[in-house]
Amino acid sequence: MTQAQATHLQEVEVTPWREYFSFSTDHKVIGIQYLVASFVFYLIGGVLAELVRTELATPASDFVTRETYNELFTMHATIMIFLWIIPSLTGGFGNFLVPLMIGARDMAFPKLNAIAFWIIPPTSVLLLMSFFVGPASAGWTSYPPLSLITNKAGEAIWILGVILLGTSSIMAGLNFLVTILKMRIPSMGLNDMPLFCWAMLATSALQLIATPVLTGAMVLLGFDLLVGTAFFNPAGGGDPIVYQHMFWFYSHPAVYIMILPAFGLISEILPVHARKPIFGYQAIAYSSIAISFLGLIVWAHHMFTSGTPDWLRMFFMIATMVIAVPTGIKVFSWVATVWGGKLNLCSAMLFGMAFVSMFVVGGLSGVMVASVPFDIHVHDTYFVVAHLHYVLFGGSVFGIYAGLYHWFPKMTGRMLNEFWGKVHFALTFVGFNMCFLPMHVLGLQGMNRRIAEYDPKFATLNLVCTIGSYILAVSTLPFLVNAVWSWLRGPQASGNPWKALTLEWTVPSPPPVENFEVDPVLLIGPYDYGRHCLLPQPVARSAPVTNVEAKTADLSAPRQSEENINQ
Amino acid sequence: MNVPTSILTLIIGIVITLASGWVSQNNGLMPTAAAAEAVEIDRLFTAMIAIATGLFLLVQGALLYSLFAFRRRDGDETDATPVHGNVSLEIVWTAIPAMLVLWLGIYSFDVYQSIDSAGTMGSTHMAHQHGGMETVVAAGEGTPAPSDPVLLATQGNRADGPLAQAIATEVIDPLIVNVDGLQYAWLFTYPDTGIVSGELHLPINRSVTLNITARDVIHAFWVPEFRLKQDAVPGQVNHLNFQPTKEGTYPVICAELCGAYHGAMKTRSIVHSQTDYQAWVDSQLVAHNSSTTAVAQRSDPSPVSVLEQHATAMGLPDHWPDHGHEHSLSTLPPDWLEASSLDPSGS
Numbered sequence: 042m043t044q045a046q047a048t049h050l051q052e053v054e055v056t057p058w059r060e061y062f063s064f065s066t067d068h069k070v071i072g073i074q075y076l077v078a079s080f081v082f083y084l085i086g087g088v089l090a091e092l093v094r095t096e097l098a099t100p101a102s103d104f105v106t107r108e109t110y111n112e113l114f115t116m117h118a119t120i121m122i123f124l125w126i127i128p129s130l131t132g133g134f135g136n137f138l139v140p141l142m143i144g145a146r147d148m149a150f151p152k153l154n155a156i157a158f159w160i161i162p163p164t165s166v167l168l169l170m171s172f173f174v175g176p177a178s179a180g181w182t183s184y185p186p187l188s189l190i191t192n193k194a195g196e197a198i199w200i201l202g203v204i205l206l207g208t209s210s211i212m213a214g215l216n217f218l219v220t221i222l223k224m225r226i227p228s229m230g231l232n233d234m235p236l237f238c239w240a241m242l243a244t245s246a247l248q249l250i251a252t253p254v255l256t257g258a259m260v261l262l263g264f265d266l267l268v269g270t271a272f273f274n275p276a277g278g279g280d281p282i283v284y285q286h287m288f289w290f291y292s293h294p295a296v297y298i299m300i301l302p303a304f305g306l307i308s309e310i311l312p313v314h315a316r317k318p319i320f321g322y323q324a325i326a327y328s329s330i331a332i333s334f335l336g337l338i339v340w341a342h343h344m345f346t347s348g349t350p351d352w353l354r355m356f357f358m359i360a361t362m363v364i365a366v367p368t369g370i371k372v373f374s375w376v377a378t379v380w381g382g383k384l385n386l387c388s389a390m391l392f393g394m395a396f397v398s399m400f401v402v403g404g405l406s407g408v409m410v411a412s413v414p415f416d417i418h419v420h421d422t423y424f425v426v427a428h429l430h431y432v433l434f435g436g437s438v439f440g441i442y443a444g445l446y447h448w449f450p451k452m453t454g455r456m457l458n459e460f461w462g463k464v465h466f467a468l469t470f471v472g473f474n475m476c477f478l479p480m481h482v483l484g485l486q487g488m489n490r491r492i493a494e495y496d497p498k499f500a501t502l503n504l505v506c507t508i509g510s511y512i513l514a515v516s517t518l519p520f521l522v523n524a525v526w527s528w529l530r531g532p533q534a535s536g537n538p539w540k541a542l543t544l545e546w547t548v549p550s551p552p553p554v555e556n557f558e559v560d561p562v563l564l565i566g567p568y569d570y571g572r573h574c575l576l577p578q579p580v581a582r583s584a585p586v587t588n589v590e591a592k593t594a595d596l597s598a599p600r601q602s603e604e605n606i607n608q
Numbered sequence: 609m610n611v612p613t614s615i616l617t618l619i620i621g622i623v624i625t626l627a628s629g630w631v632s633q634n635n636g637l638m639p640t641a642a643a644a645e646a647v648e649i650d651r652l653f654t655a656m657i658a659i660a661t662g663l664f665l666l667v668q669g670a671l672l673y674s675l676f677a678f679r680r681r682d683g684d685e686t687d688a689t690p691v692h693g694n695v696s697l698e699i700v701w702t703a704i705p706a707m708l709v710l711w712l713g714i715y716s717f718d719v720y721q722s723i724d725s726a727g728t729m730g731s732t733h734m735a736h737q738h739g740g741m742e743t744v745v746a747a748g749e750g751t752p753a754p755s756d757p758v759l760l761a762t763q764g765n766r767a768d769g770p771l772a773q774a775i776a777t778e779v780i781d782p783l784i785v786n787v788d789g790l791q792y793a794w795l796f797t798y799p800d801t802g803i804v805s806g807e808l809h810l811p812i813n814r815s816v817t818l819n820i821t822a823r824d825v826i827h828a829f830w831v832p833e834f835r836l837k838q839d840a841v842p843g844q845v846n847h848l849n850f851q852p853t854k855e856g857t858y859p860v861i862c863a864e865l866c867g868a869y870h871g872a873m874k875t876r877s878i879v880h881s882q883t884d885y886q887a888w889v890d891s892q893l894v895a896h897n898s899s900t901t902a903v904a905q906r907s908d909p910s911p912v913s914v915l916e917q918h919a920t921a922m923g924l925p926d927h928w929p930d931h932g933h934e935h936s937l938s939t940l941p942p943d944w945l946e947a948s949s950l951d952p953s954g955s
Contacts, residue, residue, distance in 0.1 A: 102871065106868075107868040107869060107871070108868045110868075111865070111867075111868060111870075178868075179865065180865045184825075184826055184864075184865070186824065186825045186826070186842060187825040187826065187865065187866060187867060190824075190825070191867065191868075275841070275842040275843030275844070276842070278843075279843075280843070280844075281826060281841060281842070281843070282841065282844070315678075315688065316680070316686070316687040316688045317687070317688040317689075317690065317691065318690050318691065318692050320691060320692070320693055320694075321692075321693040321694075321698050322692070322693070323693075324693070324698050324702075346828060346837045346838055346839050346863075347839045347841065347846075348838070348839060348841060348844055348846035351720075351724065354720070355717055355720070358713060358716060358717075359713045362709040362712060362713050363706075363709060365705055365708075365709050366702060366705050366706050366709065369701060369702075369705040370698070370701065370702055372667060373667075373698075373701040374698075376667060376670045376671060376674075377691075377694075377697070379670075379671065379674045379678065380670060380674055380678070381678060381688060381689065381691065382674070382678050382688045383678065383679075383680040383681075383684060383686070383687065383688045384674065384675070384678050384679050384680055385680050386675070386679060386680075394671055394674075394675065397667070397671060398667070398668055398671050401663070401664060401667045401668070402664065405660040405663060405664060406660070408656070408660070408709065408712070409653075409656045409660065412652060412656065412712060412713075412716040413716055413720050414648070414649045414652055414716055414719045414720050414723055414835075415649060415652055415653055415656065415716070417649070417723075417835065417836055417837050417838075418649055418832070418835040418836070418837065420828075420837055420863070421828060421830075421837070421863040421864055422863065481637075482637060485637045485638055485639075486637070486638075486639055486832070487639055487832030487833075487859065487861065489830065489861050489862070489863045489871075490863075491865040491870060491871075492870055492871030493870075493871045494871040494872060495871060496859070568692075569690070570687045570688070570690060571686075571687035571688055571689055571690035572687075572690060
């Protein structure tokens with residue numbers, strides 16, 4: 042098998058760069074298109090964040106005008122959510138990995154896939170162009186009536202942008218759902234799928250169910266803004282609270298759309314670099330589904346101070362707290378996976394373990410803000426800002442980085458530089474905690490969010506946050522240089538540099554256009570590390586079998602022997 | 609060196625428990641508690657911080673320990689001993705968090721009931737009828753229907769003298785204040801006396817009911833020292849009940865993004881002793897009788913000057929907001945003029 046791979050290595054053709062700027066229907070090209078495009082938006086959103094933090098370095102509003110400040114944080118959140126985290130995790134990793142992991146040659150609907158991606162560049166240009174007319178400045182939540190009376194042109198562009206990006210997200214979700222359910226190789230049952238596929242299954246269900254409601258809310262908001270209807274405008278008898286319900290019906294599940302795929306990535310990365318099977322495969326798989334379901338019935342916990350009726354507050358409080366249970370299962374299972382392993386502390390593993398560590402902080406503060414009486418104090422404060430960044434940066438972004446270090450060899454056929462990877466990790470970890478940890482204290486002490494000026498008693502901690510954010514900005518440089526240099530000049534990667542067991546590692550790096558020469562057949566599970574008791578791991582888990590009878594024969598035998606070992 | 613695992617586990621458990629307890633008692637993260645409700649919420653916070661610290665130490669400790677203890681040795685190319693799961697362990701770490709959140713849910717519910725004993729923290733809609741700004745007038749005038757008798761009682765007690773008032777304070781006589789948010793100021797109207805103020809003056813140890821609404825966009829009333837927050841939504845009255853228990857001056861902050869000057873939308877809440885409060889009421893009534901309704905604000909120069917500063921920056925007339933809100937309304941689209949009937953002072 043090793044020989045077979047060596048020959049593959051020489052045959053591999055590197056995708057011509059023009060391919061990445063074309064309407065390609067290859068899921069791998071589309072995945073990389075998503076990843077590179079969204080990383081550009083991450084940098085743009087990051088610049089906006091640095092401007093916000095620079096304004097907040099001092100208590101007075103002295104860096105940008107107050108109007109500009111509101112535009113900055115509105116666009117920061119919009120870009121980070123809709124153009125960075127969601128497209129990179131679902132579109133980027135989802136596209137590149139799901140077909141390879143389930144042994145498919147492409148996604149179920151390749152053209153739809155390409156359309157879903159190509160909606161994003163024009164939409165993002167449109168959103169960025171709104172800076173010339175004054176972009177949306179009512180926060181990414183865009184609550185009416187404020188959103189109806191400030192920067193109308195920018196708001197209209199923002200609404201159109203969100204509708205288009207939502208449409209792209211629905212297309213992607215539908216595609217993943219069908220691909221995962223229908224295009225697995227025959228020998229792969231649902232419970233043989235890598236956990237990333239489970240996570241994507243749960244994510245795409247959320248995309249399909251929740252996003253249309255956001256689109257509906259946006260259409261109605263657009264009518265209120267442009268035509269003068271009064272769906273949400275109290276001046277004409279409308280109800281702004283209805284908008285909040287519709288908005289959060291999508292936007293809370295959106296948090297899970299942003300974190301579930303990252304959970305999936307971590308479940309792949311930890312076992313490989315710990316050289317140990319994932320602890321509690323089924324618990325992790327089903328907890329993704331549980332989170333996805335529960336995520337749909339917790340939205341009003343963003344509205345505990347909106348005059349929500351008491352019984353509704355109690356229902357949403359309990360439902361929200363219950364999410365801690367499946368989430369806790371995942372965290373404990375990851376810790377148990379690492380425990381007793383033989384940890385290869387490469388950059389991917391460091392980011393992966395840091396993900397667990399940082400996500401726990403965001404998870405614990407999440408349970409706290411779920412408690413209605415406490416939330417009444419901290420809602421709309423920096424405590425919430427800290428909480429959401431621990432989930433979406435400490436969680437999602439650390440997860441994306443872990444994924445990039447882990448699959449970069451597979452995607453590009455080149456290895457990243459480990460030294461600069463570790464420098465990147467150290468700077469990110471320190472900068473992140475320095476930037477966001479003090480915000481918990483600020484919020485509890487009484488600093489509200491979305492303000493350009495604040496009480497001078499909060500000056501010291503805010504300065505610490507700002508310095509942390511600068512470290513965070515600097516931290517992206519080693520990564521950028523490393524990624525660009527390694528992609529062009531880095532050492533060649535073998536088909537399976539981490540000796541991993543999922544199917545994407547059985548094909549050369551980068552994978553050929555058709556992915557698999559022949560349909561692979563599962564011989565061992567995706568996480569069967571250490572099965573050959575202290576013997577070197579076989580580098581491939583699939584054998585080219587063309588014979589149908591051989592397939593069916595192979596199906597049951599290895600499973601049984603594995604059970605024997607467990608006993 | 610050969611300490612049995614069970615003893616080691618026990619010691620670690622005790623250390624984590626002690627550390628969590630210590631952190632929960634000595635974190636100093638919350639500001640002064642100036643209301644009875646704040647004390648309750650702080651107790652809940654203390655419990656949650658204890659649990660969170662325990663879980664934090666457990667997970668981070670395990671990760672850090674793994675980072676050093678389970679590092680791969682150089683040249684070791686083998687896999688670790690495979691462990692696919694452990695059903696009893698998985699049941700434990702499903703059941704314990706489940707019980708913890710169940711307990712936390714019940715405890716939170718309990719605290720919520722005690723801080724919202726009147727069960728009125730919800731909202732009352734004002735504008736359900738078509739073109740229905742008449743209903744808004746009614747709500748803006750006083751309070752929603754249920755509190756009308758209370759309002760009458762308040763006025764009656766004032767006539768009966770301080771003793772009756774003191775008795776009533778304990779049971780049926782919450783001080784009612786109508787809170788009105790507008791870009792970028794708070795207006796506090798006391799229906800029992802007709803006082804309109806830019807600051808919230810409250811007597812100590814007397815229940816307060818705030819009827820909160822907004823004139824233009826959504827605002828949120830927040831006093832960190834009371835730990836209480838409630839959105840001010842146009843077209844809807846939200847309620848907040850609490851009892852200040854500590855004299856002092858506390859910031860009133862707008863917590864919901866309301867426009868460019870959101871960060872500057874601040875005023876003060878002053879908790880007086882009973883006698884000081886009465887003195888303040890009397891002084892306001894004298895001012896009220898000798899001049900127009902809004903003069904009341906002149907006695908509070910600080911917030912007015914702050915507002916004036918912003919008003920200038922926004923290009924508003926420089927006497928804004930002293931003369932009611934006619935001028936502030938001129939900055940709003942024409943639809944909003946209709947909403948001016950919300951104005952409780954009837955300007």
